[in-house]
Amino acid sequence: MSDPPIGPAEFDILQRETFAYFVKEANPRNGLIADKTRPGAPASIAAVGLALSLYPIGVERKFMDRADAMQRTLTTLRFFNCSIQGIDADATGYKGFYYHFLDMKSGRRVWECELSTIDTAFLLAGMLTAAAYFLGDTEDEHEIRALADKLYRRADWQWAQNGGLAVCQGWKPDSHFLPYCWQGYDEALFLYLLGLGSPTFPLPAESYGAWTSTYEWRRIYEHDLLYAGPLFTHQISHLWFDLRGIRDEYMRGKDSDYFENSRRATYVQQRYAIDNPLGFSDYGETCWGITASDGPGPGNIEIGGRKRRFFDYLARGVPEGPDDGTLAPWAVVASLPFAPEIVLPTLDYFINHVHLKTKDRLGFKATFNPTHPDRYENPFGWVSQWQFGLNQGPIVLMIENYRTGLPWRLMRSSPYVTRGLRRAGFTGGWLDGHCHAAA
Numbered sequence: 001m002s003d004p005p006i007g008p009a010e011f012d013i014l015q016r017e018t019f020a021y022f023v024k025e026a027n028p029r030n031g032l033i034a035d036k037t038r039p040g041a042p043a044s045i046a047a048v049g050l051a052l053s054l055y056p057i058g059v060e061r062k063f064m065d066r067a068d069a070m071q072r073t074l075t076t077l078r079f080f081n082c083s084i085q086g087i088d089a090d091a092t093g094y095k096g097f098y099y100h101f102l103d104m105k106s107g108r109r110v111w112e113c114e115l116s117t118i119d120t121a122f123l124l125a126g127m128l129t130a131a132a133y134f135l136g137d138t139e140d141e142h143e144i145r146a147l148a149d150k151l152y153r154r155a156d157w158q159w160a161q162n163g164g165l166a167v168c169q170g171w172k173p174d175s176h177f178l179p180y181c182w183q184g185y186d187e188a189l190f191l192y193l194l195g196l197g198s199p200t201f202p203l204p205a206e207s208y209g210a211w212t213s214t215y216e217w218r219r220i221y222e223h224d225l226l227y228a229g230p231l232f233t234h235q236i237s238h239l240w241f242d243l244r245g246i247r248d249e250y251m252r253g254k255d256s257d258y259f260e261n262s263r264r265a266t267y268v269q270q271r272y273a274i275d276n277p278l279g280f281s282d283y284g285e286t287c288w289g290i291t292a293s294d295g296p297g298p299g300n301i302e303i304g305g306r307k308r309r310f311f312d313y314l315a316r317g318v319p320e321g322p323d324d325g326t327l328a329p330w331a332v333v334a335s336l337p338f339a340p341e342i343v344l345p346t347l348d349y350f351i352n353h354v355h356l357k358t359k360d361r362l363g364f365k366a367t368f369n370p371t372h373p374d375r376y377e378n379p380f381g382w383v384s385q386w387q388f389g390l391n392q393g394p395i396v397l398m399i400e401n402y403r404t405g406l407p408w409r410l411m412r413s414s415p416y417v418t419r420g421l422r423r424a425g426f427t428g429g430w431l432d433g434h435c436h437a438a439a
């Protein structure tokens with residue numbers, strides 16, 4: 001039998017280099033993490049939540065020592081505990097939720113952005129991960145657990161419903177709630193589970209049923225699954241929640257579970273690339289990964305007698321699109337626990353053939369487009385000049401879930417996580433004390 005294309009040594013390097021983003025792009029005074037590597041970029045609260053989730057991996061993998069991880073975590077939690085919560089236009093948050101983008105130095109709202117419920121969920125998930133990991137009997141680790149608990153309890157999920165059953169996507173101090181709510185199968189699964197688990201302002205159980213009632217079950221190629229076009233929507237909730245072998249009422253009715261659903265979605269991505277209905281360059285069995293990502297546009301270019309339209313940052317998806325030939329290596333890595341048999345050969349292609357690692361040793365480039373004629377950075381086509389915290393975090397987390405399951409084990413130990421799952425109607429597997437297959 002031949003050796004696998006990617007092994008422990010390659011995983012060690014990829015995790016270490018990707019983890020370095022959250023050290024390089026951090027403000028050590030407040031724990032905030034830059035949204036992307038572009039100079040002057042603001043902090044993203046989702047990137048902060050991912051950083052909090054990664055510090056335990058950093059300790060276990062010896063990327064940083066425990067004292068450093070503990071201090072970074074404590075600095076972050078202290079900042080959010082003391083940050084301004086109010087209706088002022090330049091506050092940090094309101095009602096226990098936080099603005100999507102914050103100034104890296106002051107920690108206040110920038111760009112007139114929205115108070116984001118999904119990005120706050122990233123942040124809270126990171127806080128709960130930290131509380132589950134730092135269990136030492138020291139003053140600092142006691143404070144980490146106390147602050148994480150306080151900040152999780154502060155989020156008013158009932159306010160975020162704005163009188164309805166679904167959770168609103170955001171709020172602004174001048175115009176108040178955005179007209180959009182979290183409906184249809186997407187990355188908000190973990191948002192609803194965190195809201196249901198709250199001991200202070202919990203979502204009613206009916207809100208979860210209202211959400212699943214908007215699902216769309218489809219047959220794509222030979223796979224029956226919950227439809228969501230961008231690959232990341234099938235991955236994000238699995239960063240923290242171990243959904244292997246446990247089912248809610250909807251999935252019991254389909255004789256499936258969310259982990260299996262993500263496995264099928266991963267295969268749909270590969271199959272789409274093999275079929276390549278739009279004729280993009282290099283798509284194939286080991287070259288795929290279409291998701292929300294940076295891109296080479298906007299603009300139209302004629303290539304080989306065919307006019308191509310390229311987009312910038314956009315939620316790309318399959319099979320209906322939008323698709324402009326842009327691929328995201330990080331999204332392939334994030335499917336590693338679901339379908340390693342097709343992910344590993346693809347990672348080997350990205351690392352050893354397309355050479356998508358960065359010169360500054362921060363892991364993969366965010367995206368590339370082999371159809372686009374720009375060959376300045378890479379002979380395989382246009383390559384994004386930036387890296388994003390939202391892309392980097394899932395790489396480290398899902399490699400670790402594949403290798404040891406550490407993030408899943410930490411979150412399984414949280415009473416708020418198990419409470420949220422049970423209130424959503426999940427049963428079976430580890431929730432009922434049964435063993436399940438290793439990652």
